[in-house]
Amino acid sequence: xxxxxxxxxTMIAFAANSVLNRMALAGGSIDATSFGTxxxxxxxxxxxxxxxxxxxxxxxxxxxxxxxxAALLLxxxxxxxxxxxxxxxxxxxxxxxxxxxxxxxxxxxxxxTVPLRRALGAALAFSGLVWLLWPGAGPQVSVxxxxxxxxxxxxWGIYSLAGRxxxxxxxxxxxxxxxxxxxGLVLGLLIPASxxxxxxAEGIALAVLSGxxxxxxxxxxxxRVLPGLPGSVAAVAQLTVPVIAMAGGVLFLxxxxxLPLMIAGVVVLGGVALSVVPLRGRR
Numbered sequence: 563x564x565x566x567x568x569x570x571x572t573m574i575a576f577a578a579n580s581v582l583n584r585m586a587l588a589g590g591s592i593d594a595t596s597f598g599t600x601x602x603x604x605x606x607x608x609x610x611x612x613x614x615x616x617x618x619x620x621x622x623x624x625x626x627x628x629x630x631x632a633a634l635l636l637x638x639x640x641x642x643x644x645x646x647x648x649x650x651x652x653x654x655x656x657x658x659x660x661x662x663x664x665x666x667x668x669x670x671x672x673x674x675t676v677p678l679r680r681a682l683g684a685a686l687a688f689s690g691l692v693w694l695l696w697p698g699a700g701p702q703v704s705v706x707x708x709x710x711x712x713x714x715x716x717x718w719g720i721y722s723l724a725g726r727x728x729x730x731x732x733x734x735x736x737x738x739x740x741x742x743x744x745x746g747l748v749l750g751l752l753i754p755a756s757x758x759x760x761x762x763a764e765g766i767a768l769a770v771l772s773g774x775x776x777x778x779x780x781x782x783x784x785x786r787v788l789p790g791l792p793g794s795v796a797a798v799a800q801l802t803v804p805v806i807a808m809a810g811g812v813l814f815l816x817x818x819x820x821l822p823l824m825i826a827g828v829v830v831l832g833g834v835a836l837s838v839v840p841l842r843g844r845r
Contacts, residue, residue, distance in 0.1 A: 565790050581814055594646050
């Protein structure tokens with residue numbers, strides 16, 4: 563029961579990132595670039611504190627660091643930019659689908675053996691995303707912002723693949739955030755925010771909450787519960803994130819769920835489930 567509750571809390575934290583980001587940007591109290599940068603800084607501070615408390619210090623080196631930092635920056639700023647327009651649940655759905663497709667592609671590049679069922683699942687998830695973003699075909703989605711979220715999913719997928727080389731997930735994540743945070747500040751200066759810089763108190767508070775709590779503590783908690791979860795259970799648990807984000811969008815942001823979006827969600831999540839959930843009686 564304790565493991566179940568911790569896992570559920572982690573999935574809520576992941577989904578909350580979408581709700582908090584959309585809430586801050588929809589309210590207009592902060593711009594997307596500033597939100598992403600503050601989220602990085604807050605996450606770096608929280609993860610550094612956890613490493614100092616639990617590991618006695620932070621190590622910035624390690625394998626896959628360059629790829630991890632670059633992918634984290636792509637994820638953070640693609641995520642924030644997309645949520646200037648996308649609803650919370652829709653963004654989470656695109657993100658989650660692209661992450662799984664990216665990791666599938668990474669397996670192909672690494673020449674891992676890919677079962678036919680996993681290939682079919684990835685193709686189904688990809689077809690759902692294409693229909694979702696195709697102008698005039700699926701739900702009314704901004705193609706530009708949909709592609710921004712797809713870029714964020716690509717970044718998080720690469721980040722996850724790079725993380726396989728890390729021997730200490732908490733240390734690796736803290737190092738990535740600590741290196742990415744100052745780079746994010748530089749990017750914010752070089753790439754002016756669309757519509758100008760906005761730094762309202764509410765937006766800053768939501769960015770800090772997203773970075774320190776739902777990102778920093780959320781990732782740390784995920785690493786804590788992962789060793790106790792079978793791989794299939796961990797995969798199924800992550801399928802709940804877009805659903806929770808959609809519910810959060812309806813409850814806290816007055817978003818609506820149309821039938822086309824629900825159909826697209828079933829196709830994408832069904833494809834992901836087919837890819838990652840083993841058939842009964844098989845490993």
